[in-house]
Amino acid sequence: MKKRDHKECVSALLPVKDTLDLIGGKWKLLIIISIWEGNKHFREIERSIPKLSTKVLAKELKELEMNKLLHRNVIDDFPVRIEYTLTEHAKSLKTVIGTLHSWGLTHRKAIFEK
Amino acid sequence: MKKRDHKECVSALLPVKDTLDLIGGKWKLLIIISIWEGNKHFREIERSIPKLSTKVLAKELKELEMNKLLHRNVIDDFPVRIEYTLTEHAKSLKTVIGTLHSWGLTHRKAIFEK
DNA sequence: GTAACTGGTTACTTTTGGTAAGCAAAGATA
DNA sequence: TATCTTTGCTTACCAAAAGTAACCAGTTAC
Numbered sequence A, B: 001m002k003k004r005d006h007k008e009c010v011s012a013l014l015p016v017k018d019t020l021d022l023i024g025g026k027w028k029l030l031i032i033i034s035i036w037e038g039n040k041h042f043r044e045i046e047r048s049i050p051k052l053s054t055k056v057l058a059k060e061l062k063e064l065e066m067n068k069l070l071h072r073n074v075i076d077d078f079p080v081r082i083e084y085t086l087t088e089h090a091k092s093l094k095t096v097i098g099t100l101h102s103w104g105l106t107h108r109k110a111i112f113e114k
Numbered sequence C: 001g002t003a004a005c006t007g008g009t010t011a012c013t014t015t016t017g018g019t020a021a022g023c024a025a026a027g028a029t030a
Numbered sequence D: 001t002a003t004c005t006t007t008g009c010t011t012a013c014c015a016a017a018a019g020t021a022a023c024c025a026g027t028t029a030c
Helices: A013-023 A029-038 A042-048 A053-067 A095-112 B013-025 B028-036 B043-047 B054-066 B094-113
Strands: A068-073 A079-085 B071-075 B081-086
Touching: A013 A029, A013 B028, A013 B043, A029 A042, A029 A079, A029 A095, A029 B013, A042 A053, A068 B054, A079 B094, A095 B013, A095 B094, B013 B028, B013 B094, B028 B043, B028 B054, B028 B081, B028 B094, B043 B081, B054 B071, B071 B094
Parallel strands: none
Antiparallel strands: A068 A079, B071 B081
């Protein structure tokens, strides 16, 4: 039951790298959090994340969709609206987001203000 | 006791962003893990992380040092050797790495092979 | 003596990212 | 009725980052 070409390597490196391939980068986790907190529409998400540009948001949403972390729902009333929602995979990131959140609260101050 | 200009925002976004500013990006966490697992020297770290180039490693190590996540120790015997070691801040990332690790083990398969 | 290792730097190319504008369809404002 | 705004994006352009590869001086093993 091979997962991958791990050879003799039994470190945390590859599983962490797998995770980073999906949610690494500057914006993906922030986008997931934003949708989590109630933003469903493109412009809502864009406005909720400072410095995130339309172009990059469009690209990141596509990648997140490809990786099954969110759905793009076309709501067919008039006019058509688009709604982004999280998948169960994305929701399972809750503990990941939780630890990053509390690490940020605890350590940012210490590192920047010492 | 203001932390930052949060205005009305009380979401997880900014603390997570703070964390990502320090350990986000493709390589930083992997480098921390590599050192954690016993690699102390430049070439050791480089070889332990597939696809990581010397140039990028040099840059990332500088940034990690600046952000007090590791120390660059010059060992003054002959010849001079350089040793990279983690700070306590980096060690406090243990739970972060742990959650990313187990998320990777659980979800990578589901997302890529479905 | 020459090949390989150390911890990197430098020059060059390619890829990614940011800025700003634009677009079609619809709604609100004047 | 005109025009201004909002929606969900795309496109063109330029700057910044990242990848590739060669190179360097000092050391050590063959």
